[in-house]
Amino acid sequence: MMQETAFEQPASRGYLAEKGFRSWALTLDHKRIGVMYLCTTLLFFLVGGMLGLLIRLKLMYPGEQLLSNHAYNVIFTLHGAMMIFLFIIPGIPAGLGNFFIPLLIGARDVAFPRLNILSYWVFVSGILVILGTLVSPMDTGWTFYTPYSATTGAAVTALSFGLFLVGMASILTGLNFVVTIHKLRAPGMSWNRLPLFIWGMYATSIINVLATPVIGITFLLLACERLFGVAFFDPTKGGDPLLFQHFFWFYSHPVVYVMILPAMGVISEIIPVFSRKPIFGYWAIAYSSLAIAFIGFLVWGHHMFVSGMSTVAGVIFSFLTFFVAIPTGVKVFNWIATMYKGSISLDSPMLYALTFIFLFIIGGLTGPFLGALGTDVRLHDTYFLVAHFHYTMMGGTVMGLFAGLHYWFPKMTGRMLNEKLAKIAWFFIFIGFNVTFFTMFILGMEGMPRRWAQYPPRLQPLHIVSTVGSWILAVGVAVMFANFIRNIFKGDPAPANPWRGLTLEWRTPSPPDTENFEEIPVIKDWPYGYGKKTGAKND
């Protein structure tokens, strides 16, 4: 197999040893907090996913079959809001980030452990408020555009408060991570020896801290308009519906980089390990994370080309939008170059990492069609857009999450996953994903608008194909989760370093003890020295 050392039994349950509800609910251990975030966000991934399956089921029929228009509209709103706010945004950062940032930088915990557990409970309280709004569920779409969201009878005000709390949690976590990365790096871990996952998380955390307040305030303004009639967005009283869109997208565009940068960080960790080669272009990848974060703040108007925004603004936003492709391309080229003349093993983490690259390239290459003014007028708010963001968010971020989960499962649980099952799941996920979502590019080009409960019957064959794809995807996800759940309890004991990685988490037992390291390590080299001729073995 993979390791050269003797097969180790887990000596102890490490950070998982202490049992009881309070030991989890009031924990200060970043690893437990990370696990709780992962469980919560993955739960909403599954719920949101089932809503997605329901959407696809209804869309097999062009008329008002299976679900009423209103029920469908509520379901796609919940699908989007749940997936985005309760799964993708917190997913990798609060889950894998919490668990692994201190480990990767050689620290015992984050800078503010109490703030950390507080963030989790603020997140949960936001979720409870949001779930409470289901008594009067919204159908505004996850983007809540005014005037509809300001005037509809549904529980938009309560939802605004719930999302404010969820956003608050992101801000606190982001703050925690920025300070942690600056202040708690082990001796000898200079910035040029920082793992690229940390660079990615650093850029992500800066975006979280700077951008999230804007959406928080936007929700408060919306609540004010609904409760007190203060007309920020109501044109009959001198307000402007476009103002809402500007505020909304000023956050929601940077947030897509919050979604993708951690995933890219995971990929930057996995590719070198499974190619047994140093990462190609370390500084290019590190700086590209910062560049993406920066440029990401300048391009929000590309969601508004046909909104009524001025032509001049459209031209400027289109121009700036294209620049985000450059640092993104640098990462993709560098990952592929890392594989050149490597010794590549296609274990499940690597399989998912390669899938990330493959699907994200497709998602990324369909971006220019939307960023270019001349084609956006044809494709905006059609299924082409829906396909684009599912390729980048699911083909990208979610595959990155899956890759990270498979990579770090042994470290977090002390057990190995079943590789065969992992590969079977992967196969169904890959096929199912592409059948479901590639079809949507074609639907968009045929003129199918998004958020349509009913559609012209001539488009039905394509919709049926997409729905069948969603079933294949669901099978894959089910098998994958079965693999996770079974092996948390019954998996083979995992060695400390099953993949022979060079980053610091692999120097701890699987699972790690609560204090992470017996002694804080002193760092003498960067973590990508695979194949380096030092005379010493890589382990």
Add this chain to the structure above:
Amino acid sequence: MLGFLRLNEVSHIAGRVDSVFIFITAVGLFFFLLTQGSLIYFALRYRRRKKEEEAETPYITGNFMLETVWVVIPSLLILAIFYYGYVVFMEIRTPPAGAAEIVVTARQWMYQFKYPDGRQEVNQVRVPVGKPVKFVMTSQDVLHGFYLPSFRVMQDILPGRYTYLWVQPMKEGTYDIFCTQYCGTGHSEMRAAMVVMAEKDYQAWLTGEKKAEAKPLAEQGEELVEKSGCLSCHTTDGKPKIGPTFKGLFGSTSHFTDGTSAVADENYIRNYILQPNVKVIKGFQPIMPTFKGILKDDDITAIIAYLKTLK
């Protein structure tokens, strides 16, 4: 079903949009083959065989030349894509002078089309082939969209202001109009049809049986101007009075006391009627009263149509 691959001939602009699309596809395909090809090739070519000793790998940490190449070349290509998209967008946003105007009022969940001669149709609009037509659009409630898939253009419709979309259909036929901005329960049923007619059929319809309902929009506007008291302060013959003359006002440039200026288009006139004196025109006093609550949106649309006739 493969119609989406055909270059569009329904209008000149649609063909232009498709050309940009094809250009982006070509560039994208190039990068797709390059990257995915390398990815798959490397994954297979350098795959670790199960039984063999792990191959030695070269210690390559980067290559400045390569990094430069794959920053510079994509930069040039994306600039080209941006530019091509921008050029076509400017064509889309510039209606030809003399385009016929049709007023579109959108509301949950229907489109009402008003022709210059006062006719109205719901969820259907008729236009003659070969001539440009400009839709002047506003909403009575929430945001809506106006998408003509065959013509490859769309524009959102907002309450409280006007947005525009123009097309020049070159082929007879009936074309879909879809609402693309989520607007509530009936959003996916909010559809209309644009019927492009041969010139003689169109003329027959124009001069044919006309329901004795609304007067031409401009005539309605003239009546409103008379009975709303506008003429106490404005003339229609070119002479300034207490306020500027209406003759030639539409499309002219107003110069304000704060040094700025603006072209008097539909949105300007609407805003000035509802919120006068926000900017004061040079040479006049800030004493125009507001007509908010007195004139409805439809009234203002009619008045604007009338002002357009006073050249």
